[in-house]
Amino acid sequence: MSKNKILTTCILTCFFMMTSPVKAESYFIDKLSQGAANIAFGFIEVPKNIINITNDQNILVGLTWGLIRGIIQGVSRTLVGGVEVITSPIPTNEFASPAYVWDRFSEDSRYFGLHYPGYWTSYGPLDDGE
Numbered sequence: 001m002s003k004n005k006i007l008t009t010c011i012l013t014c015f016f017m018m019t020s021p022v023k024a025e026s027y028f029i030d031k032l033s034q035g036a037a038n039i040a041f042g043f044i045e046v047p048k049n050i051i052n053i054t055n056d057q058n059i060l061v062g063l064t065w066g067l068i069r070g071i072i073q074g075v076s077r078t079l080v081g082g083v084e085v086i087t088s089p090i091p092t093n094e095f096a097s098p099a100y101v102w103d104r105f106s107e108d109s110r111y112f113g114l115h116y117p118g119y120w121t122s123y124g125p126l127d128d129g130e
Contacts, residue, residue, distance in 0.1 A: 032088040034099050038081025044101045045077055045109065046070030052106055073109055077101060080111055 049070035054062025080095045096111055098104045 027091060028088050031084055034096075035081045035084030035086075035088060037100055038077050038084065038096060040081075041101050042074045042076075042078035042081060045073035048101065048105060048109075049073055052108070055106075076111055077109065 046067065047070065050062050050066035053066035053069070057065075077096060084095055096109060098107060098109065101109070
């Protein structure tokens with residue numbers, strides 16, 4: 001066997017030995033499915049931002065600033081989904097909040113716990129911010 005295969009095997013073995021099997025399997029599946037969903041449905045950030053900014057400001061701001069932010073947020077959510085899929089065997093904090101684009105639809109998406117300027121933090125009637 002080549003040195004790369006041996007090194008890869010050792011690293012993977014160490015990762016799987018550091019967590020309990022039941023917890024690791026559940027965590028792995030949850031994070032993998034969350035990453036796959038964010039890759040597949042990241043584009044939903046565009047209408048989400050248009051709708052939320054229109055409700056918060058007006059239709060003109062929603063169609064301009066909401067479209068720009070939606071595209072940026074959609075690309076961000078798709079990239080974060082890719083990172084989640086890649087790092088699914090490794091226990092980490094959540095990368096995106098809310099975890100799925102359709103969770104707490106009226107809430108602004110945050111990545112890596114950061115809140116950037118120009119983002120709103122209002123909640124809709126069904127989104128209590130929990």
